[in-house]
Amino acid sequence: xxxxxxxxxxxxxxxxxxxxxxxxxxxxxxxxxxxxxxxxxxxxxxxxxxxxxxxxxxxxxxxxxxxxxxxxxxxxxxxxxxxxxxxxxxxxxxxxxxxxxxxxxxxxxxxxxxxxxxxxxxxxxxxxxxxxxxxxxxxxxxxxxxxxxxxxxxxxxxxxxxxxxxxxxxxxxxxxxxxxxxxxxxxxxxxxxxxx
Numbered sequence: 001x002x003x004x005x006x007x008x009x010x011x012x013x014x015x016x017x018x019x020x021x022x023x024x025x026x027x028x029x030x031x032x033x034x035x036x037x038x039x040x041x042x043x044x045x046x047x048x049x050x051x052x053x054x055x056x057x058x059x060x061x062x063x064x065x066x067x068x069x070x071x072x073x074x075x076x077x078x079x080x081x082x083x084x085x086x087x088x089x090x091x092x093x094x095x096x097x098x099x100x101x102x103x104x105x106x107x108x109x110x111x112x113x114x115x116x117x118x119x120x121x122x123x124x125x126x127x128x129x130x131x132x133x134x135x136x137x138x139x140x141x142x143x144x145x146x147x148x149x150x151x152x153x154x155x156x157x158x159x160x161x162x163x164x165x166x167x168x169x170x171x172x173x174x175x176x177x178x179x180x181x182x183x184x185x186x187x188x189x190x191x192x193x194x195x196x
Contacts (some may be wrong), residue, residue: 001071001072001073001077002073002077003031003033003036003073003077003078003080004076004077004078005032005033005036007076007078008078010032011032011033012030012031012032012048012050013030013031013032013036013078013079013080014028014029014030014079014080015028015029015030015031015045015047015079015080015081015082016028016079016080016081016082017029017045017058017066017082017084017090018081018082018083018084019083019084019085019086019103020069020070020083020084020085021085021107021109021110021113022103022107022109022110024096024097024101024103025097025099025101026066026084026086026090026096026097026098026103027058027090027091027097027098027099028098029045029047029058030047030048030050031046031047031048031080032048034048034055035047035048035055036080038055038057039068039071039082040068040071042057043067043068044057044058044059044065044066044067044068045057045058045065045066045068045082045084046058058090059087059088062088063087063088064086064087064088064089064090065086065087066082066084066085066086066087066090067084067085067086067087068082068083068084069083069084069085070082070083071083086103090103108174108184111171111174112174112178112183112184114128115128115174115175115178116178118132119132119178119179128175131175132175132179136176136179136180139172139175139176139179140176142172142175143169143172143173143175143176146165146168146169146172147169149165149168149169150162150165150166150168150169152165153165
């Protein structure tokens with residue numbers, strides 16, 4: 001991956017910042033080659049500020065850094081897409097994004113992160129932590145119980161109960177995956193291989 005900074009007279013390439021988890025577009029900035037190298041080296045997004053005429057690490061004054069998760073170039077190597085984890089609001093106005101969109105939507109990736117946090121912090125008083133503390137047998141048993149409850153509810157016409165049992169099963173399955181050292185994306189990859 002070699003962005004072509006020579007395509008533009010000012011040596012700057014546009015950089016789209018996307019939340020790595022929610023996939024919401026957070027902002028647009030510009031990088032020169034030096035900003036790009038610093039971003040890769042430090043793992044925090046650094047732009048070239050056209051107004052300040054210098055390198056500018058996003059969050060250097062607010063603490064709302066953008067932690068780099070992945071950097072991609074477009075097909076012409078003259079635009080970057082950086083998938084990042086924002087450490088707070090991104091816009092200088094205090095909004096989640098520079099496009100005034102909310103970035104607090106629910107996602108399975110966020111739920112997986114909460115589950116991982118509960119696994120890593122067994123001292124917390126959460127239900128999820130208590131399941132991890134009881135071990136794999138209890139977690140697997142709970143998945144079985146929820147599967148049976150979903151099957152029972154599928155035979156009736158109570159939409160709310162059916163959907164709630166489905167949510168319970170998925171939640172406990174995510175716990176089981178985490179206990180075994182996997183994520184939902186590992187299952188998605190298996191399905192993708194089968195789809196070929």
